[in-house]
Amino acid sequence: MEGFGLMSKREGAGNVDKFELKLDQAARAAWLSYVGGRTQDEIASQLGVSRPGVQRLLALARQEGLVKVHIDHPLTNCMVMSDAILKRFGLEFCDVVPADPEAAESSAHYLAVAGAERLARLIERSEPLTLSLGTGRSIRATVEALSRIERPQHRFVSLVGNVARDGSANRYDGVMVLADKTGGERFLLPAPVVAGSVEEKEAMLGQRLFQAIVEVAKDAEAAYIGVGRIDRQATLFQDHFISEAELDELLWRQAVGELLGWPLDRNGTVIECSITRRVTSLPLTMFRDQTLVALAGGRDKGPAILAALRGGWLKGLITDESAAGYILENEI
Amino acid sequence: MEGFGLMSKREGAGNVDKFELKLDQAARAAWLSYVGGRTQDEIASQLGVSRPGVQRLLALARQEGLVKVHIDHPLTNCMVMSDAILKRFGLEFCDVVPADPEAAESSAHYLAVAGAERLARLIERSEPLTLSLGTGRSIRATVEALSRIERPQHRFVSLVGNVARDGSANRYDGVMVLADKTGGERFLLPAPVVAGSVEEKEAMLGQRLFQAIVEVAKDAEAAYIGVGRIDRQATLFQDHFISEAELDELLWRQAVGELLGWPLDRNGTVIECSITRRVTSLPLTMFRDQTLVALAGGRDKGPAILAALRGGWLKGLITDESAAGYILENEI
DNA sequence: CTCGTGTTCGATCATTTGATCGATGAATGA
DNA sequence: TCATTCATCGATCAAATGATCGAACACGAG
Secondary structure, eight states, rough: OSSHHTTTTOOOOOHHHHHHHHHHHHHHHIIIIISSOOOOHHHHHHHOOHHHHHHHHHHHHHHOEEEEEEOOOOTTHHHHHHHHHHHHHHHEEEEOOOSSSSOHHHHHHHHHHHHHHOOOHHHHSSSSSSSOOOOOOHHHHHHSSSSOOOOOEEEEEESSSBBBSHHHSSTTTOHHHHHHHHEEEEOOOOBBBBOOHHHHHHHHHSSSHHHHHHHHHHHOSEEEEEEESSSOOOOOTTTTSOOHHHHHHEEEEEEEEEEEEEOOOOTBBOOSSSTTBBBBBBGGGGGSSEEEEEOOOGGGGOOOOHHHHHTTEEEEEEHHHHHHHHHHHHHH | OTTTTGGGGGOSSSSHHHHHHHHHHHHHHHIIIIOOOHHHHHHHHHHHOOHHHHHHHHHHHHHTTOEEEEEOSSSSSHHHHHHHHHHHTSSSSEEEEEOOOOHHHHHHHHHHHHHHHHHHHHHHHSSEEEEEOOOOOOHHHHHHHOOOOOOOOEEEESSSBBTTTOOOOTBOOOHHHHHHHTTEEEEESBSSSSSSHHHHHHHHHHHHHHHHHHHHHHHHHHHEEOOEOOOHHHHHHTTTOOOHHHHHHHHTTTTOOOEEEEEEEEOBOOOOSSGGGGGSSSOOOGGGSSEEEEEOGGGGGGGHHHHHHHHHSSSSSEEHHHHHHHHHHOOO
């Protein structure tokens, strides 16, 4: 809307001159306002124009890029990236925590604290809340970073089966911890992430208990989940939720990441394959009208996070500088 | 209330840590506000604090110097110097025009335009105005830069005798031009700047005409005057208002400048000497409750302007970058 | 354990800022 | 020369900001 009037001026010598004079005034006004901290009324009387005139000069100065603001703090970079990602993928929020180049550990901790902060804002309210959680180290660390608070009216649902193929329980489920800390109700999916066969999956989905839990999850306002890589370091594989052959199949089909066990290609589309047909997690499309928040960091997770963003699955992202850097390098 | 989970980080130095966290938040708030252009309400909900909380964060960020503002324009330097001089000498205003290193001429022109702008602000108004003027190239150029405006109700008085020792009229008197341009009344001092003898001065001061003009000058709201150097290039000397011997006496007494013909030492004190006793101009003390404005530029005039400032004679100054530079280098 | 002290927080109000709209004045073309 | 159009300017109002004040909280001493 603004600014186009300026460029359309005929390029006579007189006009340029006049414009230059205006810029001079604008620079003076900007200096007095931003550096000198004067009020617009003072500037008006000092420059001999009306207050709205000063207003216009300041607007001009900003528009012409005369005013450069720099925040002298390490977090500046994080804010820049956070904002860029927010805008690029239309998120509701995006937190980027600093990545300490010295200690990779601390970055994970920052991530947990940032996640805990967001979670705390939800949980602290007293109206009953239904919240669903994925699994993973990040989610687990996040709920552990939360402090104890009495909220027995809340309900927490696990979105991912917490039984591995070999029968062991999921080490990284956050629902138990969260329910312990708040006194809220807990709902766990009594199933493996990936069923042994399509029939097994069908059987589980048919169970009344399973259905009941799905109903609770549909009620959830927000879902906090991790983002999984698909490679030999993938948690899904390392913790025996899928076999080596299944991993190879995913790699062959160019999966780069997974959300709740659903493999994504680099554009964030869920890959149809033998594994997909056996995943017991709730379908991603269920979250279209929920606040789905991903929590993951580290440059290695970059491709996976980027895929999740491209798919448009997420409403919120909590990540670190390394991953944010990867995302922006590869998407802009 | 907010962020209750975060402070629970156990660390050795609890206080420092807390402050660091606050600075982090402050940096985030500052970035969102100054760079992102977000409103404080948005920032408040984004950071999970109340709006007054954001207020405090922003105040902290500014106080800790996290926020650096730079105005990307040649005039920035002028504004910085203008402000410094204004504050140091308690002026009501101080305009510093840029000195083009290429063309020394243009600087003089800028000065005239800046002076004309100030003058125009006074003259524009319709209530009757009494204004007094000194002499000098700068003053003359300034009134010439003014545009024509019908103000017959105004009165303009010359503060300096406009007759040289040899009987010729002062070339640089602005009153005639100004009166012509506005149609206002004109009052000239029918006297040389420096009388031939004390007796001659006394005789002139006794004249009824002279007295009448002094009365008008006392009515003036503002006085615009030049600043004279005291050296072999001094206008006072070059235009034969004083003789070479008199110039030597002034130099010997360490005069560095003059206002209205009154010689000043480097601290701005009027020098008592044979010349002072014969100066017919109105005494400087008369301007204590008027707006005395000096108009002069060029590094060579620096010492003279600085003396005038140190003497506390001025309420306003219009100068250029070179002179302002000299002043600040030698006074701070 | 209780009181005093100092600090911090959020509700409220005054000031400042940004935006809209009608009026005024200058440039353009008939 | 006059009418038309466009840009610019300042009055007015809504929004945002900064500041003050009382209350709550934590901490330390008695």
